Amino acid sequence: MTPEPPEEDQSAIVMEAIRARITPEQHGLLCRLWDGGDHLGWVTAKALLHRRPPAETRRALEGLGGSLVTEATGGMDESYVLRLLGALASERGRAFEDVLARYLAYSVKRYEDDAGVKEITQAEVERDLGITEPLLSAIYRLAMMALPSLANGGSGPPNWKLNVMRDIHDLTDVKDWHRFVREHALKGYDPAEPVRAAARDQYLARRQASTQARVDLPEFWLPNQFRVFISHVAQHKAEASALQAALHEFHVTGFVAHVDIEPTKEWEDEILFALRSAEALVALLTQDFHSSKWTDQEVGFVMGRAKLVVSVQLDDVAPYGFIGRGQAVNGKGRTPEQLARSLFGALARHETTRQSVAEAVVSGFARSAMPSAAEENAAMLGDLTYMDVELAAQIRAAYVSNTHIRSSAAARERAEGALRKWSL
Numbered sequence: 001m002t003p004e005p006p007e008e009d010q011s012a013i014v015m016e017a018i019r020a021r022i023t024p025e026q027h028g029l030l031c032r033l034w035d036g037g038d039h040l041g042w043v044t045a046k047a048l049l050h051r052r053p054p055a056e057t058r059r060a061l062e063g064l065g066g067s068l069v070t071e072a073t074g075g076m077d078e079s080y081v082l083r084l085l086g087a088l089a090s091e092r093g094r095a096f097e098d099v100l101a102r103y104l105a106y107s108v109k110r111y112e113d114d115a116g117v118k119e120i121t122q123a124e125v126e127r128d129l130g131i132t133e134p135l136l137s138a139i140y141r142l143a144m145m146a147l148p149s150l151a152n153g154g155s156g157p158p159n160w161k162l163n164v165m166r167d168i169h170d171l172t173d174v175k176d177w178h179r180f181v182r183e184h185a186l187k188g189y190d191p192a193e194p195v196r197a198a199a200r201d202q203y204l205a206r207r208q209a210s211t212q213a214r215v216d217l218p219e220f221w222l223p224n225q226f227r228v229f230i231s232h233v234a235q236h237k238a239e240a241s242a243l244q245a246a247l248h249e250f251h252v253t254g255f256v257a258h259v260d261i262e263p264t265k266e267w268e269d270e271i272l273f274a275l276r277s278a279e280a281l282v283a284l285l286t287q288d289f290h291s292s293k294w295t296d297q298e299v300g301f302v303m304g305r306a307k308l309v310v311s312v313q314l315d316d317v318a319p320y321g322f323i324g325r326g327q328a329v330n331g332k333g334r335t336p337e338q339l340a341r342s343l344f345g346a347l348a349r350h351e352t353t354r355q356s357v358a359e360a361v362v363s364g365f366a367r368s369a370m371p372s373a374a375e376e377n378a379a380m381l382g383d384l385t386y387m388d389v390e391l392a393a394q395i396r397a398a399y400v401s402n403t404h405i406r407s408s409a410a411a412r413e414r415a416e417g418a419l420r421k422w423s424l
Contacts, residue, residue: 022064030091042080192397226356240254249340
């Protein structure tokens with residue numbers, strides 16, 4: 001039997017990609033944050049910005065992101081503190097990674113030899129591992145950065161002591177300590193997280209609200225896609241279903257009542273759930289659309305929520321009433337794929353939908369399931385009319401986290417071309 005190939009170490013790939021994106025100016029900031037930190041690792045803005053252009057330095061600091069550097073709170077002065085990932089991503093990062101990995105392996109070995117061991121001292125590490133300054137003193141700070149899981153308190157330099165980790169018994173089966181350190185530092189990595197505390201709190205609140213909103217959505221909506229209610233008469237459910245399938249390629253999830261409502265569900269309740277949670281409505285206008293008991297009510301419901309309504313003329317009927325005041329797309333003689341592309345363009349351009357469409361496309365790009373899909377999704381980024389710093393950070397994070405994007409230079413080049421349009 002052929003042995004399975006070893007599992008790819010994603011942590012090493014992601015860490016190297018993060019290091020490669022850090023500019024020389026940002027490396028200088030990381031160095032100042034490490035060298036200038038007090039006993040808690042805090043560096044005041046006054047010291048950090050000393051003899052440096054404040055605006056440029058702040059931009060470089062924010063460019064590092066809150067997963068590497070964070071504004072320290074609780075003090076009188078504006079201060080910043082380096083996080084473990086920031087230390088490992090710095091120019092000294094490989095040495096820091098190595099010394100922390102060696103210390104953790106040593107701690108576990110001490111525990112395996114003597115379950116009663118309570119603390120590890122600087123003198124013991126120097127004696128048994130031969131580690132010298134400045135890395136010997138760095139061990140204490142690196143371990144404390146990893147609180148609470150990789151440290152259990154202690155006393156700092158000179159002659160530091162670190163208490164043995166509370167859950168050290170759970171680490172006795174670790175085989176690759178360098179990988180363990182990287183994975184621990186990368187846990188929760190979010191390149192879009194702001195550095196400043198106020199901005200970070202707002203960002204986390206928005207993310208939590210967005211997550212909660214997705215949790216509360218009906219199950220018939222596909223997650224992380226733009227939500228469109230497709231209003232149609234029963235005789236044209238085939239056209240509605242074909243359009244629903246075609247829209248999926250553009251990260252748009254469509255609701256078609258005759259397809260998405262389960263036989264055991266109350267029909268009206270499910271339609272109401274869809275109307276309340278849709279971000280836009282597409283009305284498939286046919287000669288019999290106005291005679292339906294439901295379609296005009298569906299359009300009015302969504303308009304009452306101040307959501308976009310786009311009418312699609314499938315035959316010679318003209319948009320009427322309030323429908324005629326909105327967006328209109330000619331659908332006569334067009335394939336579902338052609339119609340889906342036109343609708344995507346309309347949704348991507350409209351002021352009420354363009355941000356949500358951008359969020360769906362960026363999410364789809366980050367989840368690309370093969371290199372060809374990554375290229376197609378990257379091309380779609382160029383059609384967007386909305387972009388912000390957080391979305392740009394998510395796109396660039398996907399260069400690292402998604403193996404298919406990482407293997408497609410064409411996808412990354414297309415994505416960067418789209419971001420250049422926004423000067424991001």
